[in-house]
Amino acid sequence: MSHPILQAEDVTKTYDGFRAINALNFYLFPGELRTVIGPNGAGKSTFFDLLTGRAKPDTGTIRYADSDAAPSIDLTDLNEYEIQRLGIGRKFQTPSVFAEHTVFTNLVLSLKGPRGVFASLFHRLDSSARDRLDSLLKLIRLDDKRHWKAGLLSHGEKQWLEIGMLLASEPRVLLVDEPAAGMTDEETHRTGELLLSLRGQHSIVVVEHDMTFVKQISDGGRVTVLHQGSVLCEGKFDDVQSNPKVREVYLGRGKH
Amino acid sequence: MLRTLSIFLFLLAAAALSAAPDASRARLLAALVAPADQQVAAVRALVGLEDAALVPTLTAWRAAELYLVTTGTASPVPALLAPLPGDADGRLQALAVADGLPVKDPATGQPLTFAPKELKALDTTAPLRRAIRDVLEVAGVADPSPAVRRESIERLGQSRKADHLPLLQARLAIEFSPAVRSALQDAIAFIQLADPAVEVRLQAITDLAAAHSLAAAARFKEQIALPADAPGAASPVELAALKTAVKTIEDHWSRVNFFGNLFRGLSAGSVLLLIALGLAITFGLMGVINMAHGELMVVGAYATFVVQNLFAAAFGPGSLAFNFYFLAALPVAFAAAALVGLVIERGVIQFLYKRPLESLLATWGVSLALQQTFRLVFGPANVQINAPAWLQGGTALYDVAFAYNRLFVIGFAVLVVFGVWLVLNRTPLGLLVRAVMQNRQMASCIGVKTTRVNMLTFAFGSGLAGLAGACLSQLGNVGPGMGQLHIIDAFMVVVSGGVGNVLGSVAASLGIGVTDQLLQPVLGAVMGKILVLFAIILFLQWRPGGLFPTRSRSLD
């Protein structure tokens, strides 16, 4: 098979003596939709922080492949915006949109394109960008609210808007942190379908708690279980669910 | 002028008369009335006489202001003239050299009074005046006051006259004060620098180097700078000794200066710490820097001023009780500033907990209003604060001067830090404060009355500012603009030290205080300050991601 698009090897990160990430190994392959689960404090958000340049690992390497070759770009040297420009986009656990801007402007600011100061000064929307924005607005079902201030949207709508912003930047890798939080069952299901439809063109990592949702999106894909900052086990959803270690640390405790 | 001075000295001497040995006074009297041909010798013999009346009497004599007063049949009495207390006619009374008391009419027992012209001054001749001058020159060596002795000994040492050697050596044999002894040794060595014997000279150089005499270093340098063929130039051996000596002395003093600066830096850092502690606490709680913090400090300083005036009015400014006003002022300053802080919190800040930049502006507005209030109440000029006696002066250890008020500030800062630590870590309030600092919403959810905690914490931080103000009143001027002077440094401490982190504040304030003091002699006060500012900006570069990198799940 091909090379991983993203690989973390032997990564450790300590905060004030607490090992949030401990000798973690993780490989993500092109076009894959990977689900990461784990109890609270397992290090899921910290793991995303390390991948996106928000935190630097104490030891270990994190590499990214911008072509089909083996991963060669060292992400630990780069900062947030450099990593984003390489094509790694992130959606945060708490939806973070530009609350004072309209839905439309939120998407315009996220649209793939030059990010420099002067590009922004002389920026104009061409018709293809406009079409892209229209189709994105339809996709995230905010077409009729495009002039709303993002701050006025419901929690679920903000989640969708943030997913839309993520897509607008056309990343190769999507890191999605708890996308279904605060959504109704129906919205959750639709989110799952959206993510599944993205698989193949994008490589996706989803961190999630909601087991129904995890089951939906894992759909034959791999599930990684994090525990105390390391990978406890990895495999298909059913294998993971029946794994006694997992039941002990996670399902067993959480689902009584 | 000279007359008044000598009379004053004489009166002083008279006051000390009971302690003066009669034998020395008798020798003095005898010299005054000795036959003309023996008088010069008798005067010269007075050298080394330990008698408080010696200097004033001889001074007066030389100035032709010593008189012989004849009373009835008795032999004439040498006396000085002094104004008669309560007499407006300008009549004078005679104070006898023998006992310093007014000369009385033997018939009536009343003090005799004279007009200035009625008496004839005791005669002097040129050789006699020279003798008196010589005696006076060295008289200080035997003065009862150690400070006077030291000064006159140092002067004799500077004169480099070998004639003075015996006198100084004689004095060294009986001198008991350590400070005067060391001055004597220095002076002797100084004179011996000109000794014909080279080993004596070398020994003198070594002695002076060991005594770290700055005056000696200056002289050595002069001598080193002399051309080799000049008269008085040092031999090679001596030259080497001189150079070593200069180095020893200069090393010593640069060490002394270093430690002196270090000490001043520590005390400046302690002041900063006192100011910044309250700031760091209120900042940690509300996330905003209280721009009126400096004015809260001034409230404390003015409170000290008011307490001082109350004590002065109640006990009198020189009284023993007055000296304790400062101890009473400390709690008053704390309470006054805490009260003002409470009003500010209730009136302004409580509405702005979520808008840090705006509360920074609003508190600036408060600070302007407070400054103007100080001006209206206490006047625009600085007010006079008299340090209690126990905070005046200082002590020295290995030539490093330790002023008492600075020592006090350091000790006080240690106490306050400890107190703050106790409050934050060992009291119910501290627990609540830390809970609110860490997570305001969560604390409020589990039933912490955050409003009350805010109020109390803000008042506590403000009270600390008041304490800092009280302390500062002992170190510098107290005026309406005083808060602005120190506040920027305090902000710097908070920026580089950390939020609600007592240890960080301690490290930052001591660091800034000491750096500032060590840089000042090299760069001047202003450049030192600017350099510290840039050091802080660079320090923040070194901590990438800012001082307090976020690592929560949500973004901001």
Place this chain on the structure above:
Amino acid sequence: MSAPAKLSDVEPRFFTRAQWASFIVPTLVLALLLPLLNALLPADSLLRPSDFTLNLYGKYATYAVLALGVDLLWGYLGILSLGQALFFSLGGYAFGMHLLLMIGKDGQYKSDLPDYMVFLGYKALPAHWEPFYSFPFALAAVLLVPALLAFVFGWLAFRSRIKGVYLSILTQALTYAAALLFFRNDFGFGGNNGFTDFKRVLGADLNSPATRRALYIASIALLAAVFLLYRWLTRAKFGHLMQAIRDGENRVLFSGYATARYKLFVFVLVAAITGLAGALYVPQVGIINPSEMTAEKSIEAVVWVAVGGRGTLIGPIIGAIFVNALKSWATREAPERWLYILGGLFIVVVLFLPGGIVSLPTKFRTFLAKLRRPPSGPTAS
């Protein structure tokens, strides 16, 4: 309920026709009509704005440019800089150097050297003063000196992501340090007294009414130009990004924008323009000294913006004029009350009128609407 688009979405139009009118008319009145009336009408005419009035308005215009800069940084970008008066004064000092050299031998000491140099015993003009004989050089310095300082400071500060109150405090400390330097005689810029007694600019007598009119017109023109420039900046995608940085810098960072560069660009641009305003201010008031560059002055400029209404471009202009008019009045009528008024303004605006004066009409309308409607009904937010 539909929320109106606050920032027009697609291609924001620069100005509507009505907006063009409400921009051009006052600009023309101020920049042309007033000076014409001043020049042509007889001195006793009621319609004639006095020389003093023009001078005052010219000064206010430079203040307004300063305030616009504060607002662009604070209202749009979220950076509360307490150092804007420093950039204003640096521009003023740079131009003051030129003006001082233009005095020539007409100073008190009849020397080629500026008076204070003679007084301090300088023998020759320091080398870095020489180029300031040239007007173009002085103009370049007016723009570049503040810009350079802003660049160095901003680069260090934004790179290490210092923001919020930390940044405010550091800018205040920078200002404080600079003022300390300029207060010193041996720093070489006239110490306490600064520069004064200017005689001419570009060969024209500074005391003649014509020169003063020209300076006034230049100030109004600068204000108008800066207003247009900032309008353009804030309407472009750039402007949306500025506000996005204000509301959530990290999100912008994760959207791939190097926010530090955006902040640095605005900070430096504003510093240069503020310096230009300072350069126009100095010949109109006739003096520049270090008391102009203290943190207090910077914070006063922040009050203008807060009072006028931040996050709008008209607010700072209104605020600068309103507060300074109030100051002129108060220092004349009740000088001991001025600090109370200023401090009170701060507190009142922050607590009760965060939108400033420009938000008053909206507030008033909402108030009226509330009066008309029964208070019980659910109100849309």
